[in-house]
Amino acid sequence: MSDFNESAPAPRQGGIAARAMAARGANAPDYLSGLNPEQRAAVETTEGPVLVLAGAGTGKTRVLTTRIAHILATGRAYPSQILAVTFTNKAAREMKQRIGMLVGGQVEGMPWLGTFHSIGVKILRRHAELVGLKPNFTILDTDDQIRLIKQLIQAENLDDKRWPARTFANMLDGWKNKGLVPNDIPEGDARAFAGKGRQLYAAYQARLTTLNACDFGDLLMHPIALFKANPDVLAEYHRRFRYILVDEYQDTNVAQYMWLRLLAQQPSRRQGGDAAISTLAGKIGASRSAPNIPSAARQGRPAVAADAAPPRSEPRSGDSVSANKPQQINICCVGDDDQSIYGWRGAEVDNILRFDKDFPGATVIRLERNYRSTGHILGAASHLIAHNEDRLGKTLFTDSPDPEDPKVEVNAGWDSEEEARAIGEAIEDLQRREDHNLNDMAILVRASFQMRSFEDRFVTMGLNYRVIGGPRFYERMEIRDALAYFRCVCQPADDLAFERIVNTPKRGLGDATVRLLHDYAREREVPIIAAAGEMVETEELKPKPRNTLRGLVADFRRWSELLPTMKHTELAEQILEESGYTEMWQNDRSAEAPGRLENLKELIRSMEEYESLPSFLEHVALVMDAEQNSEMDAVSIMTLHSAKGLEFETVFLPGWEEGLFPHQRALDEGGRSGLEEERRLAYVGITRGKRRVKIWFVSNRRIHGLWQSTIPSRFLDELPEAHVEVMEANTSYGGYGASGFGGYGASRWDGGNAFKESSYKTPGWKRAQAAQAGFAETPSRHGSDGWAGGRSREITYDAEPGSRGSGGGNGFAGRMNDGPAPGRGHNQPPKKGFGLYSSAKRGGPREIQGELVAKSVADTESRFAAGDRVFHLKFGNGTVAAIDGNKLTVDFDKAGQKRVLEGFVEAV
């Protein structure tokens, strides 16, 4: 049944390896020509651990795919002996396709190329019993997960408003990213949720086991636990995988790291996390064991594998290709530390930074020759990223700099509407004058709310655009409902699916009935559908719901019986018909209803490609992904995060303002490393551009409904003059800041073309420096109608509701009226007061590559000391308790302890 226990087959006629070998030339095979020396080294260094540091646009995927082709073509391994992991399905698909192209044909023979998760499931299906699951376990999506958690929270008699399931789901995610089981979560976390954090986690896992289900995190956690507890199983995989390849290594989290290390036969280095992993399911109350004891030992099994020396002299059946060579770790990780932008969801840049320590004797190959962008773009990006401290260091270069290439542009605008207008015009310009396709242009934003102004504008202009990202096909309500029906049919134990649709469409089976069902099922420990089947035979339900439920149970029974015989697409259609689900939307008069029906049809259509309903469900759980139509010519709008890996002729980067980019929250929560991640995001953004990069910033932006004055991003100051051109403002109101816009402005950017002389001698820059010693100056007010004159709001720190931006009446600026019409008198002289963003106080200049740059906020020395008495506009008088960069912890006499920005506080 599985190909796993067979010994490696001889290359089949027409099989991938055979074809690859046939395709191989005598000396320099085709696929190797056209690689540059570094790439070629990365491909040909097949043995031992290899780290390929592949800068943006240096041909990373090409190396990865060619390397696989090379391994196959030289007979080093069979396709089934190569483990190749990616993060996204898209990347996996692309790799498969490209390997196919290299080797000539479809790659049916690469069974172990896939995402961490899909490979995880594959492993888990084979050995499910070892972690207490059945092989047909379900995979829960975030939605199910949250509903389940909510039930558990309620079962613990906690207020689910005060303790939102969402929050818990996030914590859960964090733990699983770190590979922590309930017993190993930090004490602080354990105390969360009214002291029930750990208990809830354990209860959650126990519940998943009863449901015969897994969440996404478990797809990594279970295999790790399994390998550790069953060295014999791990050894089989060791024997199998001759070569391991990892894409986007900088994005791996701790759990993925542990998973890889186990498979790479490395003794584990990280004690904490490793000791943590044991069997996840239902380990409540198990006593906390001493660190460093492998979990296998705890469970009374021999401890080998991870924590002991790797079994180097394992017999290696099925290894007909190169038997008898000493065991080597042929792992190749490809990544770019400078493009690590997922720290916030658990990625550990550290994994890539430490590779050579993890794998002693590793070969490190740098790919720095860029084939994508112009010299100016590379120069700008490299100079920017050089401001990061935690990096391995690479410098991209191009062989073909062209004096005609445009420099990276920096543009200023008044507000987000003008920004959208101007970018819209620039797009039309390129389209008309340069004959650009809209498909070659993209707008990359930091946060999705920024998209709106572009959409609004493009709609009025009649400009085609396409938003990438956002809610996906399989996340739509109607799709989830339909899938829930199918799940109930295929998996009678899927309580969550059943609960989702018992009363959809409305059948009069409301909360009360469901609760009864639930209690009954829990008590008897049977699945809810089974419980329903039993309960309708009793007197426990009122006649009406009882009859309805009886009907529904009969429906499901009938559908289940049809499952083995009927064609799955027809059955699916029948289910949706007979359940009344389709009808529900047909009767719905709302505007979305027709679209939903259309989506349901699309769902059925997409099932065609799969053999059966269960196999379709499996696909859906893992590949929450649907193709977008790329037919029409349209500008792409997306976040910087979703742009990673893409490239465009022209890239627009709006919103380069302090607080937005770098994002205030990243700064607050991540400190210096948070800032560095933001900077990498900027780097990713710039390096998406092939020929043109146009950066924008504005001086007023509406955030949470209030107009905020903003200052230019510090990243602008980190761009090298040689590769950047500051554009003259060409808007009707007369340009940005020629008259010392705002007054609080902090950089060379507010001097318009003053930049060309000397960036750091401009009044703006001096002001910025001066500001560091005292208050930043206020933003200017503008307009005259409806201006509240409220106090500026405290970004993030002030959670006190109800008082932001209104009342006060003390004349400190911050609240603006509606979008200002250009040309109106918006440039009033600055008023002395409190700065909006005290991050305006960028630290003293620092020398990098002969240039002065802004220093990060974290280094700024506070003008306060612990014990100082201070006054805060809202909280009144207080005493400084602690200082953290520009943030103060203050014990207020009346308001208690608060964290406030230094800029909002005045010495008394």
Place this chain on the structure above:
DNA sequence: AGGAACTCTATTTTT
């Protein structure tokens, strides 16, 4: 069951 009124919250996202 449905709707009005109210509250809360506002990066980034894959699997």
Place this chain on the structure above:
DNA sequence: TAGAGTTCCT
């Protein structure tokens, strides 16, 4: 401000 989610009322 706006959208989602919840509560409360009929």
